[in-house]
Amino acid sequence: xxxxxxxxxxxxxxxxxxxxxxxxxxxxxxxxxxxxxxxxxxxxxxxxxxxxxxxxxxxxxxxxxxxxxxxxxxxxxxxxxxxxxxxxxxxxxxxxxxxxxxxxxxxxxxxxxxxxxxxxxxxxxxxxxxxxxxxxxxxxxxxxxxxxxxxxxxxxxxxxxxxxxxxxxxxxxxxxxxxxxxxxxxxxxxxxxxxxxxxxxxxxxxxxxxxxxxxxxxxxxxxxxxxxxxxxxxxxxxxxxxxxxxxxxxxxxxxxxxxxxxxxxxxxxxxxxxxxxxxxxxxxxxxxxxxxxxxxxxxxxxxxxxxxxxxxxxxxxxxxxxxxxxxxxxxxxxxxxxxxxxxxxxxxxxxxxxxxxxxxxxxxxxxxxxxxxxxxxxxxxxxxxxxxxxxxxxxxxxxxxxxxxxxxxxxxxxxxxxxxxxxxxxxxx
Numbered sequence: 001x002x003x004x005x006x007x008x009x010x011x012x013x014x015x016x017x018x019x020x021x022x023x024x025x026x027x028x029x030x031x032x033x034x035x036x037x038x039x040x041x042x043x044x045x046x047x048x049x050x051x052x053x054x055x056x057x058x059x060x061x062x063x064x065x066x067x068x069x070x071x072x073x074x075x076x077x078x079x080x081x082x083x084x085x086x087x088x089x090x091x092x093x094x095x096x097x098x099x100x101x102x103x104x105x106x107x108x109x110x111x112x113x114x115x116x117x118x119x120x121x122x123x124x125x126x127x128x129x130x131x132x133x134x135x136x137x138x139x140x141x142x143x144x145x146x147x148x149x150x151x152x153x154x155x156x157x158x159x160x161x162x163x164x165x166x167x168x169x170x171x172x173x174x175x176x177x178x179x180x181x182x183x184x185x186x187x188x189x190x191x192x193x194x195x196x197x198x199x200x201x202x203x204x205x206x207x208x209x210x211x212x213x214x215x216x217x218x219x220x221x222x223x224x225x226x227x228x229x230x231x232x233x234x235x236x237x238x239x240x241x242x243x244x245x246x247x248x249x250x251x252x253x254x255x256x257x258x259x260x261x262x263x264x265x266x267x268x269x270x271x272x273x274x275x276x277x278x279x280x281x282x283x284x285x286x287x288x289x290x291x292x293x294x295x296x297x298x299x300x301x302x303x304x305x306x307x308x309x310x311x312x313x314x315x316x317x318x319x320x321x322x323x324x325x326x327x328x329x330x331x332x333x334x335x336x337x338x339x340x341x342x343x344x345x346x347x348x349x350x351x352x353x354x355x356x357x358x359x360x361x362x363x364x365x366x367x368x369x370x371x372x373x374x375x376x377x378x379x380x381x382x383x384x385x386x387x388x389x390x391x392x393x394x395x396x397x398x399x400x401x402x403x404x405x406x407x408x409x410x411x412x413x414x415x416x417x418x419x420x421x422x423x424x425x426x427x428x429x
Contacts, residue, residue: 204321
C-alpha cells in the first residue's frame, strides 16, 4: 500500500469541473487499496468515504508531506517539484489537458506579446513536468503520440529507457477519463422540471461549460433552422459559470448568448443554465435529455482533446451528436454511437438532429451500443495503468536531490520570470 497525494488545481466541492472530477475519481478508486489524500486548493465542506481531503495551508498537509511515496498532479510547479525531489517522492504527471493548445484559443483576442508570454509559460511548465516526472499519464493514444514527440524533443528518454520497454509504457501510458460502474437512476428534479418542458419535447443537452475552443454558434444557428418546423426540440447548455471562482468567464459564452438573443431563441428553444449542476445531481439532467451534443472548431486543441462530458453521455446512454476531428468523433463513427458532423455546418447539424430525433428505433439501437462500449470506460477499468505505476514507483528506492533537478528548477524559474515580466509590461500600455 502506498501513501499518495493527489493535487487538484481546481476547486473541490459539490459542483466540480473536469480537472477536479478526475482527481476526485482517482482518489476514490485508488483509495480502496492505498492511503490517499486529495489536496484541494481551497477549503471545502465536501466529505469523502475512503480518502482524506486536505487543503494546502493545512498543518496536517505539511506534516505528512515527507512521508508520501507518490504524488499525482496535473500541474507541476517549482515549489512542489522542489519539495518532492528533496524528499525523494515519486512524481506522476497527469497530462490529460493539452494546455498550450487550449491557450492558443483562450487568449486569441489578446495582443501577440501577451499570447506569446502565455504560450511560453505553458511550455515552460510542460518542460519542467516532463523532465522531472517519474511517470506520465494522458487521456488517449493520440495524446500519447503528441507527448512522446514532446519528450523526444526535450531529450527526456533515450536508449536506456528503450531497453527497459520498447513501447515506453513504463514512462507514459493512457488513463482516459472514466465513468461510474453504477447505472444512473433519476432520483430528483432534472431538465424537464427545471425548465417546465412538456413530455413531447426532445432535449439536446450541452453537458458542460462553454469554452473558447468550442463552437456553440453553429449549433445555435441549427436551432434557428429547426425553430419553425420542429419547435418541440430544445437545446440546453448545462453550465455557464465555472464552479471554480478563479476561472473567468470565456468570451464564447457572451457570443453564444448574444447569438441566441439576436435569433430570438433564448428561453424559447435555447436555454442557458447560468450556474453549474452539482456533480452528484447531474444524472437527473442527463437522464431527461434525448441527445448529448458537443461541437467545436477545427484547430490543434480539437485534435488532441479528450472531451470529458462525453463520458456522461456514455454513462446515461445518450446518443451523441459531435463535430469531427477528435478522439470521440472517431469512437462515435467506429461504434455507431450517434452522428458526426462537419466543422461549422449548421445545415448538416440540423439534418443530423432531425435524423436522430425522428428515428426512435435507431436511438434505441444506439443506446444498446452505448451500454456495451461504456464498460471499457468505467473508472475501475481505466485506472489500472495508474495503479500499476503507483505500485511500481512506491517500491523503488527514494533518490536524493540531484544537480540535474536543481538546474531544471533554476531554468524554469528564470523562464517564468521572463514571461511574467512581458505580461506586466504589456498590461502597462
